Amino acid sequence: MSDTTTAPVDSVDRDETDLGVVDTTGDDERDETTFALFEGDEGRLDEPQRRALVALLRSTYVSARTHADEWRAVLDGEHQLRSRLNDLFLELHVDRDREVAWKRQARSESQRRAFPTLLRDVPYTREETIVLVYLRMRLRADPRPGLDQVVVDRSEITGHVAGFLPPSTDRTRDESRVAKAIDRLVTARVLVRTSDPDRFRVASVVEVLLPLEQLRELEHWLRDATAAGGEPTDGAGTSLPAEPTDTDDEGEPSA
Known part of the structure; x- marks a missing residue:
């Protein structure tokens, strides 16, 4: 006669984990709130990267001398910061030899499309x-x-x-x-x-x-x-x- 007793829940979870079955339910939700700094925050940059982004927008440039923390954040999150600036029709330029980063207005290659501008x-x-x-x-x-x-x-x-x-x-x-x-x-x-x-x-x-x-x-x-x-x-x-x-x-x- 076979045993049909229902296994305890915690035993099932251990067995599935041992077999490589991992519950990923809710991962997306956790990822979206990983860097939340205030209620309703849906930003995808961590705090140092956000500060670097603000410095790039406010200042003519960011350098290792004038903005040491922000410069390190630029190096660590260059791809993410470039993406955020591109969303604003801006380009990120980074000169690692001179340790300076700055933004430029993006230009349409075809010259047929005028992008909105934040800079003058x-x-x-x-x-x-x-x-x-x-x-x-x-x-x-x-x-x-x-x-x-x-x-x-x-x-x-x-x-x-x-x-x-x-x-x-x-x-x-x-x-x-x-x-x-x-x-x-x-x-x-x-x-x-x-x-x-x-x-x-x-x-x-x-x-x-x-x-x-x-x-x-x-x-x-x-x-x-x-x-x-x-x-x-x-x-x-x-x-x-x-x-x-x-x-x-x-x-x-x-x-």
Whole structure:
């Protein structure tokens, strides 16, 4: 006579587990709430990745020096962050050698489709272009290893720009334009503040903004514009990515 006694529930579960039968019911639900940080949170990024995404959206760039934690999160979750930015018609660029990551507006390959834009490219003024070229040249001339090693003074920047401006009797106006150019590059973190308000560290991102080919073009443009002696105009079609939320201006340690 056969035994028809129903086995205890826990015994059945152990037998099925031993045979490799695994209950996956509810896995999807658990996955969807793994990274929940608040009630109703359906996000699929963990907290460090979310902070990195916000930093990328708010700032011109994220680097190992200016955003150490966010930079590590970019490296760890590059694919996930690129996907989220692509959802917003943005592209993620990561330069591991210079330890910097930044976003760009995505462009349609066919040029037939206009994507909605979150970013606005603002052309450099003449003064900003001169300052940027000078900073790029200073970086090229510095042989020291490591990133963000070059430090410049406000006075040396002002003096350099003055050599490219047309003759003017309104020195106050000229100095104001140079001061605004410096302030804008500080806001964009091309120049990084130190404990001295008149000294700045040159961010390695300037090498990304101005590759050598474009640097040479701008050098020619500056020489031609200076020889022509015209009034300051926008710089050679060059532009700096600028978002309304670029208000991040944390200080840097003393140089």
